[in-house]
Amino acid sequence: MVKDTKLYTLLGIDPSASEQEIKKAYRKAALKYHPDKPTGDTEKFKEISEAFDILSNEEKREIYDNYGLEAARGNAPAADTGNPFAGAGGGAGGPQFHFGGAPGGGRYSNTDAFNLFSQMGGFGMGDDGFTFSSSGGSPFGGAGGFGGSRGGMPGGFGRQPPRPEPDTVSMPLSVTLEDLYKGTTKKLKITRKNANGTKEQKVIEVNIKPGWKSGTKINFSNEGDYQPECGTRQTIQFVIEEKPNPIFKRDGNDLTLNVTLTFKESLCGFERDVTTLDGRRIPISRTQPIQPGTTSTYPGLGMPISKAPGGRGDLHIVYKVDYPTSLTPAQKAAIQQNF
Structure with a gap:
């Protein structure tokens, strides 16, 4: 009997759901709650990502079904004598074993959720989920999932859709004829979106070389908004516009x-x-x-x-x-x- 059904409820599936049903449920929920969508919800997106991370891994799912969420996260209470992952002596003073990395397990973070979404193909994931390696019951290859640490690169993928190239966002940059004659440096403050959906400001220095003309393009790779489907940031492109000179x-x-x-x-x-x-x-x-x-x-x-x-x-x-x-x-x- 399943001890805790919370993760199944988050994905809208039964505890008896198959691997394919889990994949489809994650796809539907991830595309709905992704922060870049009008229906986005960062906290919900993180929760359904952790649910998929656990339920799509055969070993983690078994631990979750039998001992609950904290055990699946790697926080096995040593005092639980009914838990085979508790201390060796079954008592409160025995050693503990952790599956999620460092002792204490560590909570699933927004970054983990965005990394998982990106690794699974982002907004380009197909209607029937992904094609995984048949070597194990986990979408990450073998039974070890992320290999003991959340947010790492998965192993054992079969055919993974290629990531799209990041967008290029063009911005006009007005420059005087005097500056185009002598050359100068422009410091521009931009506001960009991070992987976790928050915004930050950054100053970009654009070195204007003597003799540049209207239409000259200067690219700054990986400096714009973070694009989860690409796993990187947009390219910012400044386009020189020459200001009229009165003389x-x-x-x-x-x-x-x-x-x-x-x-x-x-x-x-x-x-x-x-x-x-x-x-x-x-x-x-x-x-x-x-x-x-x-x-x-x-x-x-x-x-x-x-x-x-x-x-x-x-x-x-x-x-x-x-x-x-x-x-x-x-x-x-x-x-x-x-x-």
Whole structure:
């Protein structure tokens, strides 16, 4: 007669349930109570996982049926003279034997539950459970189950479905043109989900290299939310987005700078200084008339080329002329007289 039926009740099965019925019951309950599901319940998920861990192991199930849950956990009371796993002399002072690892047995943890779920195929487990090795009555191979320690890697699997690759979650990362010119380090705080369903914050450092462009992708493996079905964390992918610059416009590795001249400067010449992205001042001048839209090119003053260390693009200065919107009669006469 079964001494304790609690674990059978948790899985919704009879004490006479077959191995296949136990597998199906675990699958149904695990998918219902997994914390990532709308119907999730972390504590319930842990309880049904421990129930499956014990009932799917032939030796543990026999101990549970005859002596109860604590005995199956490895906590065999020495004073119980009806328990063959009690002390050698049957008295309170005799030695005790423990099946669950360290003396005291240790309670089944959330981590144990997530590990079991992941090892059993996670959300990809089939309708009829899993294909196990036929070498023993336990889904973990032989009668020893986890080999004396909960949460370890199981042995004796037959055909186990391959784990899916973790998801990649993309996030935009806005960067100024100045930072893309010089390079910089961005420290970003993320919030991610752990294996036990709790959340934590972590700071990720993104090293921006000089010359990177919009669309550049930086991957951080195993840094996102934990995915039980994969047994690892998501990959976080930052995608560079270049912020508009009020002065310079980028075209590949080249930079363009517009310089606006007065009508008088376009005719009589000018002297100016322009400041580059790295703070250098370069002089520009003309002594002769300059046509609107004229472009002057300065090699090597553009953006760094990330794939060619030491290489740089060009700086193009485009001259715009600020024409007057009206002329006085005297100004018109002067133009007609001199042109």
